[in-house]
Amino acid sequence: MVKNIRKTKPAERFLFHFPALQVIGGSVTVVQGGTAILPCHVIDTNDDLTQITWQRRTREKPHNDNFLTILPREGVQFVNGGDDRFKYIGNFNNKNGTLQLSNVALKDEGSYTCIFTLFPSGNQKTEILLIVIGPPFTNIKDNLPTLGKEEVLFATCTAAGSKPPAEVRWLTDALGDKVRTTTNSTQYDNDTTTTVSSLFGVPTSEINGHQVQCVISSDAMSKEETLPFSIQIYFPPTEVNIRAISENSFECVTEANPSANFTWNLPSLQSAVKVDRAKLQLLSLTSDLNGLYQCEASNAYGSKHGQIYVHVASGTCSAAWASFAVFLFLNVIGAAAWWFFKSGYFQRCVEQ
Numbered sequence: 001m002v003k004n005i006r007k008t009k010p011a012e013r014f015l016f017h018f019p020a021l022q023v024i025g026g027s028v029t030v031v032q033g034g035t036a037i038l039p040c041h042v043i044d045t046n047d048d049l050t051q052i053t054w055q056r057r058t059r060e061k062p063h064n065d066n067f068l069t070i071l072p073r074e075g076v077q078f079v080n081g082g083d084d085r086f087k088y089i090g091n092f093n094n095k096n097g098t099l100q101l102s103n104v105a106l107k108d109e110g111s112y113t114c115i116f117t118l119f120p121s122g123n124q125k126t127e128i129l130l131i132v133i134g135p136p137f138t139n140i141k142d143n144l145p146t147l148g149k150e151e152v153l154f155a156t157c158t159a160a161g162s163k164p165p166a167e168v169r170w171l172t173d174a175l176g177d178k179v180r181t182t183t184n185s186t187q188y189d190n191d192t193t194t195t196v197s198s199l200f201g202v203p204t205s206e207i208n209g210h211q212v213q214c215v216i217s218s219d220a221m222s223k224e225e226t227l228p229f230s231i232q233i234y235f236p237p238t239e240v241n242i243r244a245i246s247e248n249s250f251e252c253v254t255e256a257n258p259s260a261n262f263t264w265n266l267p268s269l270q271s272a273v274k275v276d277r278a279k280l281q282l283l284s285l286t287s288d289l290n291g292l293y294q295c296e297a298s299n300a301y302g303s304k305h306g307q308i309y310v311h312v313a314s315g316t317c318s319a320a321w322a323s324f325a326v327f328l329f330l331n332v333i334g335a336a337a338w339w340f341f342k343s344g345y346f347q348r349c350v351e352q
């Protein structure tokens with residue numbers, strides 16, 4: 001005697017077997033905000049269909065409630081208030097109760113049951129699981145570290161509101177143990193998870209400008225996301241130097257992050273002087289220009305200045321080197337160092 005052994009294939013999990021009658025449903029995964037099709041139809045029956053009823057069970061309403069009925073003549077009727085995101089896309093005559101749900105929200109996740117009221121066989125039903133996934137909102141926030149010797153937070157990389165949870169990690173290979181990371185996750189009542197990974201290190205000038213990446217992956221994302229980040233250590237302008245760029249023009253130089261803005265303070269209202277950001281140009285060489293020219297370098301973290309003393313004296317060419325001098329002095333804490341400025345400048349004659 002041979003027994004009829006039936007192997008259940010995975011695809012048959014949602015099929016309810018009755019003699020010659022099947023209600024076909026399924027399980028549906030949709031991205032938040034997208035459109036889900038809740039498939040349901042009955043096949044292999046010649047029974048009369050009198051009504052299709054949809055029930056649902058969600059996190060908010062954990063009991064199976066009727067929420068929609070479909071009748072042959074009246075059509076679709078909502079039981080407890082309408083929701084125009086639902087659209088009946090089946091066909092009553094074909095015993096098809098399929099619904100479309102647009103703009104799916106996380107709270108729509110749950111179990112949807114479709115019930116066919118048939119005569120004479122009675123009620124036949126199937127359950128459809130609606131799974132709603134949500135990709136995370138991602139960002140990197142720079143904690144704006146300033147130069148120092150103690151470990152500080154450089155930046156945080158966040159994957160917010162992910163369902164299922166996202167994985168967040170930093171790629172910092174080139175920096176070895178100069179940095180360390182920590183990761184924390186918070187799961188909310190609505191089943192979303194926010195994951196934050198923090199990057200720490202000692203804010204030295206060597207680490208300034210290094211590139212790292214934050215990599216975010218989640219089953220709710222079609223591919224992982226890589227956010228580049230340049231570690232910036234911020235500091236006010238360091239020592240301000242003034243250098244000659246030609247015979248009659250100077251440039252104010254400093255190091256700062258972010259780059260410094262420069263302002264020149266002139267000894268008097270000068271039309272014979274041209275100022276362009278860090279650059280100062282003396283357009284004529286007359287004693288009107290004499291005086292102290294101060295360059296101020298500043299950014300959000302502080303300011304510092306350097307100055308140059310211009311002295312143009314009338315005289316003959318032979319005496320020019322002595323009578324025409326430009327002194328530079330730099331403000332060093334406590335003492336002003338005077339620099340006698342030697343360059344091709346002195347070979348020029350100023351005849352008045």
Ligand SMILES: *[C@@H]1O[C@H](CO)[C@@H](O)[C@H](O)[C@H]1NC(C)=O
Pocket residue numbers: 106161188189190192
């Ligand atoms: C989930 O809950 C968190 C915390 O209350 C909230 O910030 C977030 O917007 C919620 N997400 C959705 C999709 O409702």
